[in-house]
Amino acid sequence: MASRCPGVLDWHLAEDGGLARVRLPGGIISVEQLREFALAAGLGAGVVELTSRASLQARGLPVREQGRFLARIERCGLLPSRAHDRVRNLLQSPLAGRHPRSSLDTYRVVRAFDRALCADERLAALPHRLVSCVDDGSGLGLRADADLALVPAAADPARRLELLVGGCPSGLESELATAHELLLDALRAFLRLSDRATKAPRNVHELPGGASRLAQELGAQLGPPLLAERCAPSQERPLGEIEQRDRRRAVFALAPLGRTDAGSLLALADGLDELGLRELRVTPWRSLGVLDLAPEQAQRVAQLLTAAGLVCDRSSGWVGLSACAGLGACGKARADVRVAAASRAAVRGASDPPEHWSACERRCGEPERPEAIRVVATAVGVVVEGPGGERQLGSVEAAAGALGSVGAGATGGANTGGAAPSGSSAPTGGTGGAGAAAGASAHPAAVPGDLDYLRDGREIYRRSFATIRAEARLERFAGPLERCVVRMIHACGMVDLADDVEASPGFAAAATAALRGGAAILCDTEMVAAGITRRRLPADNEVVCTLGDPRAAELARELATTRTAAAVELWRERIEGALVVVGNAPTALFQLLIRLEEGWPRPAAVIGVPVGFVGAAESKRALAARRHLVEFLVVHGRRGGSAIAAAAVNALASEEE
Ligand code: SF4
Known part of the structure; x- marks a missing residue:
């Protein structure tokens, strides 16, 4: 169980639970086996990694599920011999x-x-x-x-x-x-x-x-x-659509930082099954490939791989970017290198030198290539090594900023070979570049490394949005709607929020036109109103919340409903052409829909993102079902809230990030 080299029978017990590795000679796996593996990985946290030996491994498995995990893997033929569970590492060209x-x-x-x-x-x-x-x-x-x-x-x-x-x-x-x-x-x-x-x-x-x-x-x-x-080994790394020598196509997609999840693999297996495809290749470059496709199938397969969160784009910043298992998965990790590395995907180019992030001195998974940039969280600070030398920084965030948009020169000239004293996070030697470039302005040498924080507000915004764009599934959105979704995610920190967003086709155009035309913004609560940044509003738009109006309490008694629902009654005179924002109360959204059904004048658009456990999901479903009445944006499910609602308005109000 405690082996460092895990298999299906012998798991490694990591910080996040059991880690089981499945051998795939030659990287060959059938679609059916992929489905079974994903189901087995789903017995735990569902985290799946592609290894540099073209194997698949599942993380976060509960020990109590070891029997069921083994049974699934064995049943689908992924463990032909128990004795040979850890005899693997037969590699072949995926093409x-x-x-x-x-x-x-x-x-x-x-x-x-x-x-x-x-x-x-x-x-x-x-x-x-x-x-x-x-x-x-x-x-x-x-x-x-x-x-x-x-x-x-x-x-x-x-x-x-x-x-x-x-x-x-x-x-x-x-x-x-x-x-x-x-x-x-x-x-x-x-x-x-x-x-x-x-x-x-x-x-x-x-x-x-x-x-x-x-x-x-x-x-x-x-x-x-x-x-x-x-x-001689080839340095070529197939990615995206490739024309085979027989003119058929292959499509390869890499897993960002070598990781994907069981749900995505299940959806991928279903999609490939529908196309009548039976087999895939797992490559030693942490990617998946599907071979022997007709040209028209290749595009569909690329879409399936992309929808599964994998990257087919050869110019992506994920190309050449890698990180060790990191914080939460490995007890030795000193810093959250995976988050820092992920923030680099949006700012580096595929042609930049390979870059590997290690959360401790063991440097797991570090590439041997001499041109690689290596970032290592050590006991005395974060070291960035590259062909141009070495520099010491106080945090992985500072290192991400110091590497900038072109990694090649990132280590040149700064603090070459000089180790900063323990606890010092400032770039030493007066070279300036690292911390300043990162927006982590100069700070006293006495500040411990783990308290070295990014001080430049603009840089914090820039990196936050870059991280969101790198991690969230935003392909469905464009223009103002994409900005809207990015800001809503920024408000709550959950990149999977994008998956629950639904908007009517005309929502973004209707809402932005209304704001530019000076429409009022009707909010269900003061918290939503307070979150709207007035300087972003294009026509000094009036922001209205009627919840505090003394008539609202009286109406609530009269109508036997909540005060937030009653406050909607006071929108009657202002609602035509307005932007309505419901960020808190499902009752307000229900009441609005009742009045619109009764023939009230129509607002330009409704942002419906109430939060909670009673009525929230239902009220948003009801709004989405009434697309004939009004343009709308919703976040389906329980999630929502004032911050998300205000973020949506702020994104629609101005293109400024
Ligand atoms: S480099 Fe260190 S922290 Fe990262 S996986 Fe290896 S042992 Fe764990």
């Missing part, structure tokens, strides 16, 4: 046989390999870190750290594969149909040599005598490493 450089398809080799592996109990003793690759000639299936690999043979690349040991050609070749046996023989030889070693080697490099000794055990002699292109 095997389809890439322009492919000389053969490795699919059958992977399948045959895993069947034979799982049938051989001795091979269950292989170390979990050992990496084997099968490449199709594209280089996408190779890794620099591969212990063993099969690559197309130089003399007959369309029909034969050659074994690489530790990245070096061995001269051992086989026909495609039996090539998996070459790899299995090498693994058995690895185990024989391991048995003779005094300390169990975890990879070929740790074997006494290394790769040469293993080749010798196989009766071969190694050639020089990486002499030929066929032995």
